[in-house]
Amino acid sequence: MKILVFAENWDGIFKKSSFEAVSYSRELAEQNNYELITLCFNNVSEEELNKLSKYGSSIVITTNPIDKVDSISMSKMISDLTIQHDIKLFIFSSTYSSKMFAPRLSAKLNSSIFTNVVELPSSLNPLKLKKKVFSSKAFEIAKSSSEKNIIMLHPNSYGVKEFSSDLKLSELTTESNTEIEIINIKKSSGKVNLSEADIVVSAGRGMKGPENWDLIEELANCLNAATACSKPVSDIGWRPHSEHVGQTGKTVAPNLYFAIGISGAIQHLAGVNSSKVMVAINTDPEASFFKAAHYGIVGDAFDVVPKLIEEIKNIKN
Amino acid sequence: MKIAVCISCVPDTTSKINFTENNTEFNKEGIQFIINPNDEFGLTKAIFIKEQNQAEVIVVSVGESSIESVLRKALAIGADSAIRIDNKAKDSICVAKNLSSYLAENKFDLIIMGKESADYNGGIVHGIVAENIGMQFVNACVGLEISDDSYIIEREMEGGTEKVKIKSPVIIAGQKGLVEEKDLKIPNMRGIMQARSKPLNVLESENFDFIQSIEFNKPSENKECVFIDEENVAELVKILNEKEKVL
Ligand SMILES: Cc1cc2nc3c(=O)[nH]c(=O)nc-3n(C[C@H](O)[C@H](O)[C@H](O)COP(=O)(O)OP(=O)(O)OC[C@H]3O[C@@H](n4cnc5c(N)ncnc54)[C@H](O)[C@@H]3O)c2cc1C
Numbered sequence: 025m026k027i028l029v030f031a032e033n034w035d036g037i038f039k040k041s042s043f044e045a046v047s048y049s050r051e052l053a054e055q056n057n058y059e060l061i062t063l064c065f066n067n068v069s070e071e072e073l074n075k076l077s078k079y080g081s082s083i084v085i086t087t088n089p090i091d092k093v094d095s096i097s098m099s100k101m102i103s104d105l106t107i108q109h110d111i112k113l114f115i116f117s118s119t120y121s122s123k124m125f126a127p128r129l130s131a132k133l134n135s136s137i138f139t140n141v142v143e144l145p146s147s148l149n150p151l152k153l154k155k156k157v158f159s160s161k162a163f164e165i166a167k168s169s170s171e172k173n174i175i176m177l178h179p180n181s182y183g184v185k186e187f188s189s190d191l192k193l194s195e196l197t198t199e200s201n202t203e204i205e206i207i208n209i210k211k212s213s214g215k216v217n218l219s220e221a222d223i224v225v226s227a228g229r230g231m232k233g234p235e236n237w238d239l240i241e242e243l244a245n246c247l248n249a250a251t252a253c254s255k256p257v258s259d260i261g262w263r264p265h266s267e268h269v270g271q272t273g274k275t276v277a278p279n280l281y282f283a284i285g286i287s288g289a290i291q292h293l294a295g296v297n298s299s300k301v302m303v304a305i306n307t308d309p310e311a312s313f314f315k316a317a318h319y320g321i322v323g324d325a326f327d328v329v330p331k332l333i334e335e336i337k338n339i340k341n
Numbered sequence: 342m343k344i345a346v347c348i349s350c351v352p353d354t355t356s357k358i359n360f361t362e363n364n365t366e367f368n369k370e371g372i373q374f375i376i377n378p379n380d381e382f383g384l385t386k387a388i389f390i391k392e393q394n395q396a397e398v399i400v401v402s403v404g405e406s407s408i409e410s411v412l413r414k415a416l417a418i419g420a421d422s423a424i425r426i427d428n429k430a431k432d433s434i435c436v437a438k439n440l441s442s443y444l445a446e447n448k449f450d451l452i453i454m455g456k457e458s459a460d461y462n463g464g465i466v467h468g469i470v471a472e473n474i475g476m477q478f479v480n481a482c483v484g485l486e487i488s489d490d491s492y493i494i495e496r497e498m499e500g501g502t503e504k505v506k507i508k509s510p511v512i513i514a515g516q517k518g519l520v521e522e523k524d525l526k527i528p529n530m531r532g533i534m535q536a537r538s539k540p541l542n543v544l545e546s547e548n549f550d551f552i553q554s555i556e557f558n559k560p561s562e563n564k565e566c567v568f569i570d571e572e573n574v575a576e577l578v579k580i581l582n583e584k585e586k587v588l
Contacts, residue, residue, distance in 0.1 A: 034499060093496065093505055095468065095478055118464075120498040124480045127437075127468025136434065136551040139463050152555070157461050161358045164461075165555040166432075176465075203477065207493065207504040217500040223587070247588065259522050265483070266497070271354055271459060272378045272517055280587040291354045301585050303577070304566070314566045319580065323571030331574040338575075339582055 026059045027052060028105070029115040031076055031084075032092075032122060036068050039220050040184060041117035043079045045177055047185040049115045050080025052144055054187075059083070061109060063102065065090050073191060080187035083194070090200040092121040097200040099128035105196065106133065113151075114174045119219075126174055135172035142181040156181075159271055159294035178298070179219070180277040212266055221250035223280045226269060226296070228254035230285015230306065230325055234262035239329050240284065246336050252276065254286050270295035285325045288313025305329070342396040344387045345449045347440055347466070348415060349377040349458040350408040360557045367460070367557070374411050379455030383515035385526045386485060387453055388419040394487065396450075397421050401443060403428050403436045409541060416536035417528030423539070428546035433461065435549045437469035443544060445474045450509050451492070456481050456516040467514045477511045483518030 029049035031042040046062060053060040062081035064073065066089050073084060085105070090097055102125070105111070114129065116122040118139065130137035140156040142163070151168040156178050218224065225244040231237065237251075244251045251267060258268035269276050271294040281299035285306065286292060293316050296302070304317035305328050314320045321328055352358075353373040361368040376384065387398045400415040402408055403426040412423040426439045444452060457464035464480075471478035483502060484495030492511055495504045497518070528536070569577045582588040 039499070093479065093503060095471070099472065120481050120496070123464050124468055124478060127465035128472040128478070130434075130465070131437075131469045131472035137465055137469075138552070139433075139465055157557070158358045159459065159462060160560070162360070162557050162559050164557050167553045167555055169550050169553060203508060205506040207506055209501060209503045211501040219499055265518050268517070280581065280585075294354070301581065301587050303581070314568075317566045318564070319577060320566045320568050321571050321574070321577065322568065328571055328574060332578065335575045335578040336588070339578060339588070 025113070026061055026109055026111045027113045027115065028061045028063055028102070028109070028111045029081075030102070030122065031062050031064045031081065032117065032119055033064060033066065033068050033072070036066070036072060038072060038075060041119060041179055041220065043075070043184045044180070044182055045115050045117040046076055046079040046081050047187065048144065048177060048182045050187050051185065052115075055144070056148060058113075061085060061111070063087075063105065065092070065098075065101070073193065077189050077191040078186055079184060080189055081191065082189040083192050085194050085196050087196045087198055090198060091202055091204065091206065093124070093206065094200060094202040094204050095124035095128050097198070097202060098125035099132055101196075101198040101200075102129050103132045104198065112172050116174065116176045118176050118179060122176065126176055130174050133172050134170070135174055136168040136170040137174040137176070138166060138168070139176045140178040141175050142178050144182070156298070159275070160298045161294065178277070180279070180300075181298070212264070216244070216248060216250040218250040218252055218267065218269075218274060218276060221276070221278050223247045223249035224252050224276055224278045224299070225249045225282045225284070226252035226254070226286060227257070227284040227325075228286030229256050231257075236326075237263065239326070243282070243329055243333050243336075246333055246340065254292055283313050283317065284329060286313055287311050288316055342390070342394055342451070343449045344390060344396050344398045344451045344453065345401050345444060345447075346380070346384050346387045346398060346415070346420065347401045347452065347454045348380040348384065348411070349455065349460075350374045350402060350404055350411040351377045351459040354378070354459060358559070364556045364558060365554065374408060376411055376415060377455050377458050379457060379459075379514075379516045381525055382517055382519040383453035383455055383513075384415055384418055384420065385520045385524065386515060388526055389520065390451075390487065391419065399424060401426070401440065403430045403439045403546065405429060412541055413536050414528060416539045416541070417532040418526045419532065421539065423541040424544060425541065426544045426546045428548070431554065432552045433463040433465050434469065434551045437466045438473070438549050439546045440466065441470050441473035442547070444470060452476070452510070452512040454512065454514045456514045464514075467512055471512045477507050478513070479505065479507070479511065480514045482513045482515050485513060485519060
């Protein structure tokens with residue numbers, strides 16, 4: 025049997041989520057003696073492709089340029105490949121683009137599709153998986169009744185693991201006669217991408233005003249972290265919408281999440297509670313965030329954050 | 342112009358999440374259902390389009406009779422009619438297939454859904470429907486304009502946004518940004534009165550058994566928060582660095 029993993033790239037660069045999907049698939053393939061095929065689209069340099077082998081890819085199929093916003097062409101390409109290779113299981117990370125073409129692919133193949141999967145399957149025949157539901161407030165164990173299955177991973181839950189393997193490249197030419205015209209692409213200003221960041225420094229209304237975000241940005245800079253904020257902070261325009269995390273904003277799952285001057289409302293926690301370690305800094309000892317956090321400091325952010333920056337700089341040097 | 346807004350009815354965001362029937366079903370007791378927050382942005386956008394371009398707006402939802410009060414709210418916000426596809430809506434594939442049957446039979450120029458539902462967080466219904474009915478689809482939309490027979494759509498992606506032009510018809514999945522939070526429509530008295538006499542039709546459904554839910558469980562409760570004195574920030578940094586190894 026064959027497994028196909030999709031290794032997404034952004035302008036020719038892989039991200040952590042791509043490596044996570046590859047190492048997850050490699051472990052699954054090894055455990056069950058399956059063959060693993062890695063699909064990678066567009067022009068990626070050989071040097072970058074070699075990185076995939078560190079996480080367990082050996083057979084890698086690359087394609088000619090294709091726009092990932094064009095979910096019709098993307099899903100058709102993968103489904104054509106499936107027919108050639110008799111693939112039964114597909115692994116994707118949960119990215120903005122894969123969430124457009126993976127469900128399309130499932131409809132084409134008449135397969136089952138599981139999202140927010142957090143672990144390797146507990147059984148393969150039938151396929152049984154554990155997934156996050158209710159904004160990480162619960163897990164669901166679900167079973168497939170289909171012959172073909174698509175697994176979409178919850179970010180940063182399996183993690184990346186290293187495997188050694190040799191790369192065997194082959195090329196696939198697909199047609200893409202897109203009906204989509206790309207007008208422009210705007211890159212967001214933050215240096216570190218929020219959905220991929222290992223560390224997120226997030227702040228709320230406790231920061232009093234947008235002029236005080238220098239402090240938050242400085243902390244983020246010395247940690248190479250992304251910045252985030254609570255909903256009211258983006259609603260009143262102190263910070264851009266793209267930084268809003270929570271039930272109605274982005275879901276993030278970094279290794280470390282700082283909540284500075286954030287009360288810890290249930291809707292906020294829903295988007296951040298998959299973080300491995302959460303640290304809350306709040307003047308109010310009764311703040312709800314302390315019930316969810318692993319570590320807490322009761323204190324004024326304007327005193328605590330500068331000290332934190334100093335101490336972090338100390339250990340980084 | 343005809344617009345379908347597909348909405349999901351989800352537990353109010355403050356709901357306690359519990360399960361019953363030996364942990365096989367979500368416990369709906371005492372739960373208040375609301376329009377899924379992501380879908381609310383889409384519904385408001387549809388009403389704005391209707392106000393400017395004289396569109397007909399139909400809300401569609403797959404669910405049991407208990408969701409009708411939520412559909413009435415959508416009518417009160419300004420939709421012209423509602424369709425309830427009578428089904429337990431037990432998984433995304435089942436919902437998507439039932440929506441597809443209705444949306445294939447009834448032609449729409451624009452189909453708006455929400456990026457993901459606040460309960461099962463699947464975020465795949467729109468993609469499956471798009472394939473089943475053969476339409477282009479854009480996810481995580483933060484902007485939509487009509488330009489002759491095309492749509493200019495802005496979508497969020499990792500590290501930025503992308504603006505594209507697609508010919509009608511199209512399916513979009515919306516979220517905050519499609520309209521601003523402050524512009525979200527809420528029902529007024531007149532809307533609520535009118536909603537009572539607007540059509541709400543119930544359609545039969547089919548069941549699909551791609552996925553079986555076996556059980557639910559809740560993550561183990563967090564250990565107590567470890568408090569560190571504000572005069573001792575160095576200790577926190579040491580713990581994060583040496584014990585947790587996250588710096
Ligand atoms: C349907 C719905 C969806 C929602 N979705 C989201 C969502 O996705 N994301 C989200 O964040 N919210 C969401 N909310 C809003 C949520 O309920 C809270 O209102 C919001 O998270 C509070 O933001 P905050 O913590 O920044 O502000 P506040 O609740 O005002 O808290 C500010 C905190 O800062 C502390 N503080 C004040 N001064 C200082 C200081 N000098 N130093 C340290 N601490 C200080 C205070 O003690 C307080 O705890 C949603 C609400 C609803 C109804």
